[in-house]
Amino acid sequence: MNSHPGSRHVTLAHGSGGKAMRDLIETLFVRHFHNPWLTPLEDQARIGLGELSPGGNRLAFTTDSFVVDPLFFPGGDIGTLAVNGTINDLAMSGALPLYLSCGMILEEGLSITLLEEVVESMGRAADAAGVSIVTGDTKVVPRGAVDKLFINTTGLGVIPEGVHIASHRAQPGDAILVNGFMGDHGAAIVDARGELALDNPVESDCQPLQGLVAAMLSACPDIHCLRDATRGGVATVLNEFAQAAQVGMRLEEASLPVRETVRGVCEILGLDPLYLANEGKLVAIVPGEAAEAVLAAMRSHPAGQEGAIIGEVTAVPEGRVVLATALGGERIVDMLVGEQLPRIC
Amino acid sequence: MNSHPGSRHVTLAHGSGGKAMRDLIETLFVRHFHNPWLTPLEDQARIGLGELSPGGNRLAFTTDSFVVDPLFFPGGDIGTLAVNGTINDLAMSGALPLYLSCGMILEEGLSITLLEEVVESMGRAADAAGVSIVTGDTKVVPRGAVDKLFINTTGLGVIPEGVHIASHRAQPGDAILVNGFMGDHGAAIVDARGELALDNPVESDCQPLQGLVAAMLSACPDIHCLRDATRGGVATVLNEFAQAAQVGMRLEEASLPVRETVRGVCEILGLDPLYLANEGKLVAIVPGEAAEAVLAAMRSHPAGQEGAIIGEVTAVPEGRVVLATALGGERIVDMLVGEQLPRIC
Numbered sequence: 095m096n097s098h099p100g101s102r103h104v105t106l107a108h109g110s111g112g113k114a115m116r117d118l119i120e121t122l123f124v125r126h127f128h129n130p131w132l133t134p135l136e137d138q139a140r141i142g143l144g145e146l147s148p149g150g151n152r153l154a155f156t157t158d159s160f161v162v163d164p165l166f167f168p169g170g171d172i173g174t175l176a177v178n179g180t181i182n183d184l185a186m187s188g189a190l191p192l193y194l195s196c197g198m199i200l201e202e203g204l205s206i207t208l209l210e211e212v213v214e215s216m217g218r219a220a221d222a223a224g225v226s227i228v229t230g231d232t233k234v235v236p237r238g239a240v241d242k243l244f245i246n247t248t249g250l251g252v253i254p255e256g257v258h259i260a261s262h263r264a265q266p267g268d269a270i271l272v273n274g275f276m277g278d279h280g281a282a283i284v285d286a287r288g289e290l291a292l293d294n295p296v297e298s299d300c301q302p303l304q305g306l307v308a309a310m311l312s313a314c315p316d317i318h319c320l321r322d323a324t325r326g327g328v329a330t331v332l333n334e335f336a337q338a339a340q341v342g343m344r345l346e347e348a349s350l351p352v353r354e355t356v357r358g359v360c361e362i363l364g365l366d367p368l369y370l371a372n373e374g375k376l377v378a379i380v381p382g383e384a385a386e387a388v389l390a391a392m393r394s395h396p397a398g399q400e401g402a403i404i405g406e407v408t409a410v411p412e413g414r415v416v417l418a419t420a421l422g423g424e425r426i427v428d429m430l431v432g433e434q435l436p437r438i439c
Numbered sequence: 440m441n442s443h444p445g446s447r448h449v450t451l452a453h454g455s456g457g458k459a460m461r462d463l464i465e466t467l468f469v470r471h472f473h474n475p476w477l478t479p480l481e482d483q484a485r486i487g488l489g490e491l492s493p494g495g496n497r498l499a500f501t502t503d504s505f506v507v508d509p510l511f512f513p514g515g516d517i518g519t520l521a522v523n524g525t526i527n528d529l530a531m532s533g534a535l536p537l538y539l540s541c542g543m544i545l546e547e548g549l550s551i552t553l554l555e556e557v558v559e560s561m562g563r564a565a566d567a568a569g570v571s572i573v574t575g576d577t578k579v580v581p582r583g584a585v586d587k588l589f590i591n592t593t594g595l596g597v598i599p600e601g602v603h604i605a606s607h608r609a610q611p612g613d614a615i616l617v618n619g620f621m622g623d624h625g626a627a628i629v630d631a632r633g634e635l636a637l638d639n640p641v642e643s644d645c646q647p648l649q650g651l652v653a654a655m656l657s658a659c660p661d662i663h664c665l666r667d668a669t670r671g672g673v674a675t676v677l678n679e680f681a682q683a684a685q686v687g688m689r690l691e692e693a694s695l696p697v698r699e700t701v702r703g704v705c706e707i708l709g710l711d712p713l714y715l716a717n718e719g720k721l722v723a724i725v726p727g728e729a730a731e732a733v734l735a736a737m738r739s740h741p742a743g744q745e746g747a748i749i750g751e752v753t754a755v756p757e758g759r760v761v762l763a764t765a766l767g768g769e770r771i772v773d774m775l776v777g778e779q780l781p782r783i784c
Contacts, residue, residue: 110778
C-alpha cells in the first residue's frame, strides 16, 4: 500500500469524516499524543474537575492559530510553536498549563511524512511541558486554499489561588524585566526564509515558560503583569501595559539584552529588536522592591539565565513607553503601526 | 479615514500584534462578543471554577476548524456554523456548553464589512445559545495563503453528574433515533455553490442542539450514545458506534427522514443522503424501552419536530451497519471511503 505514491500525501479523503480520516487520526495523532483523554476518540475530551490541580480556583482558557512560514526553522517548527505558544499564553496568567486541543487545516497534497514530523514534534513538546493534547480536529482543503499546514491550539490551565496577574496592575516604581535575549525567533524566521546568509544561524527561542513563571512566583507571589512578547515584540507588550494602567514605561537602551547576530540582522534589514517576535520570552512587571529577587529566580532557571531588569514604570507620560538611549537622549517607543514580518508565528 | 479604500479591507497590519490589530479587536470582536471574560483583553480568559454550572463534575472540551465554501449560504454562514458546530460537539456529551474561543485566519484583502457580518453572526449565535466567546486570536496571511477566512472555535462545557454518553455503550435492543431530515446542510452547500438551480433552495439545518439534548436527557437520563452527524453524515456516525461497541446497526430505509428536495439533489448528483453533512442533526442510541419517551421529548422540542426512530442495534453483524431497503433487500452501509464534498463545514 505504501508503495503507491498517493498514499504518502494528504488527500481530500483524509478530511472527509470517513475511513481515511479515521486511519490518519489513529495512526498519527493518537499514537504521538497518547493520553487517556484522547484515546476514546469521542468528539470531546472529558476532564474530571477532580483532575484539575489542587490549589487552583480559576481556569485559564486561551487560543492561538499558527501560520508560520517556513514550517521548519532552526530551533523549532510549527508543531513546537503551536504547543509552546499556547502553553505560554496560559502561563502568563500564572496558570499551570494542563490540556490542549489541536485543530489542523491541511492542504491537499501535503506530504504525510512532513505531517508526521510536525505531529511528533507536538507530542514531544507536550510531554516535555507536562501537558496533554486531549482533543482535535482535522480539515483538508483543496490545493491552493491554504498554504500547506495551519494549526490552532487552545489551552486550559488552572490559576493558583492568590495569583492576580493583570495588565492594568503596573504602577510607578515597578521594575520591568525580560528573561533573556530579544528577537531570536523573528531573526531565525527571517534567516530561515533565505533572506540572509548568516554564518552563525540564529535559533528560535521557542520554549515553554510555565516553569520559569512558577519560579518567579515563588520569589514574588505578587507579580503585577506578565505577557509573552510574541508578534510585535517587547515594545508592543509594554505599550499594552502602559495603556491598560495609564502609566509610563521607561526603558534603558543599554540594558536591553540583544544577541550580536540579531542586532546585525536588524541593522541589515532596518528592523528594531524591540518589535521582533519572540517565542520564549516574557515581560514581567514586578514591585520595585521585589525586582532583584525575581531577577535572581529568573537567572537560576534554564529559561531565564540571560534575564535582565530593562527599565521601570513611571507616572508619566501616561500610556507611553520611552527609551533612554545609550547616547543620553530619549525617544518614544510607539505601538507598531504597519506589519513588521508576516507569518512569523 | 473610512473614505480610504484600503481601510475597508484586512491588511497584514491587522495581524501584526500592533495598533491596527488592537483596533480591529476592540471595534469588532469585543463589540459583538461583549462579555466580561473577553473585555479585559488579556491573552487568556479566566473563568472562576465557581462560575461553572452546579451539578457538573466533568469538563467537556472540544475543537473544530471551519473552512466552509461559500462563506454565506441559505440558513447560515461560517460564523453560525463555527458557534453551533462546537456547541453541538459539547452537547453530544450531555454537557451544558458555556465558553468558546475564536481563532480567525484572515486573507489579506478580505472585506472588513464581510468580516463584520461573520463576527456579528457569531455574536448572535452565541447569545441565542447562551454561550460566551471569551478569548480569541487573529492571524492575517498574505493573499493566496488562505482562501478568505477560516475559523477555529474551541469549547468548554460542564457535564452533569450521572450522564455517561459514550460511543461504546450501544447494545443489542437499543433504538436508533435522529431528530429530523437528513442532509439539509450538505444539499444547501452544494446548491449555494451554484452547481444546481433549485426552485426551492434548501436551507442548512445549522442550529444548536444543547436544548434538545437536555430535553432528551430529561426523558431518559441513560442515553447510551449521541453524536452530531456532520461530515460523513448519519452513516459515518453509525459506523463509528458499531465499531466502538462491536455491535450491528440495522436501519429501515422507509423510516429515514429525507426532504423531497434533498432526495432530488442526491439523485441528480449521485449522492447518498445517509452520507450528506448535517449541522443540526444528531444520532441517538437509547435503551429500546425508552425509545418512545425520547422520541416524544424530541418531537416536542423545536429542534426535533421531525424526529424519528430509524432502526435498532443488533448483535450481528459486529461492527457493521445494514440498511433494510424499502424493496425488502439488505445492503451494507460502509464507512465513506473517498471524499464526498470538500469544504462542507
